Amino acid sequence: MNTQSDDTSVNLDEARKFGRVSEDGHVFVIVEGEEYAVGQLPNASEDEALAYFARKFDNVDAQVSLLEARVANGAPAADLQKSVEQLGAQVANRNMVGDYASLQSRLVAITEQIATLAENEKQQQSQAREQAIAAREKIVAEAETIAAQDPEKTHWKNSHARMNQLFDEWKATQREHHLPKTIEDELWKRYRAARTTFDKHRKAHFSSLDEANAKAKRVKEALIAEAEALSSSTDWGVTAGKYRDLMDKWKAAPRGSRREDDALWARFRAAQDVFFDARSAANAEIDKEFEANLAVKEQLLEEARAILPVTNVKEAKAKLEPILDRWDAAGKVPRNQVRRVEGELKKIQDAISNAENAKWSKSNPEKKARANSMLTQLEDSIAGLEADLAKAQSSGNERAIAKAQEALDARRQWLETLKASSADLNA
Structure with a gap:
């Protein structure tokens, strides 16, 4: 048997420190001063036999080194414990040649390290479990809070979306950490009860909403039918009043969903538009016929204004x-x-009427004094209006100018009329 290449991989000098080969080919290992027979390799030289059993030791030594690396990297303690027990069993057999004392010392150190790792894992698992319980407690508590909301004040869209998010969070926590069954079941029972309550309230709310929407639609459909029936009427005044009544009823009607209400309103409005557009067209034709009458009355107004200021009431009334x-x-x-x-x-009629009243009062000293007082007030008012007109002109505001001018002209006209009346009083 060719063992030359295998022998070169073993340090025989090191092996001879811990083992020997007897003349009859038996191999012994020395552990703490005592020899243990490890085996025999037939038809092999002393070096080959010693190398064979030294190589077995080196293999175990390599496994111990690998285990030390796994411990250093924080591998699961349970897996490490299993491996150290298997290696300990191999070392206990005393069927190799090598430094048993060193190997056993390393295994003892590994065992202590594994125990520390196991304790750390236990603490981490306990902490993780508490965190998982706290996370699920938070989910359950929020679900219960949402379920306990007043159905009349609940924002159903947002609450429903949040309930779905909570369920996703629950599943995520389950994947991350499994809790003891009793704890898991109790928390799930609470969460499921909250979700069931919420779904029950939500269904009841939307059922009630559907019923309210249906009622609102029935009421407004009836109003639309009335509006459409009136749309072809040419009894303008009476029908306009009926449409006002329909509008009041529409405003008092219950509201439905926004989309439904908008569609119903469009139909109701369209029926009104048919009537009012027809009325506007008819009025426009009538107004066109009355344009000539307006021109006549504009001319009459010019003639009536020429009567003012009133200096002779009897003559003014005769002209008017x-x-x-x-x-x-x-x-x-x-x-x-x-x-x-x-x-x-009416302004012209009032001016003549005021002049007549002033004339009637000419024999009354009190009213005469009052007329003089009114003259003073009118003169003060005219001074103020002249200042307002000047201010409006400086600003260039056409509307303000026209308004100030109109007020000033009216006061001046009344002043002339009052002066004429005062002259009669003093006569």
């Missing part, structure tokens, strides 16, 4: 009377001009 007759005969004016032209005429 035929103007009023022609005014009535002129007929209607466009709707958007009615208030303006009637207001202008």
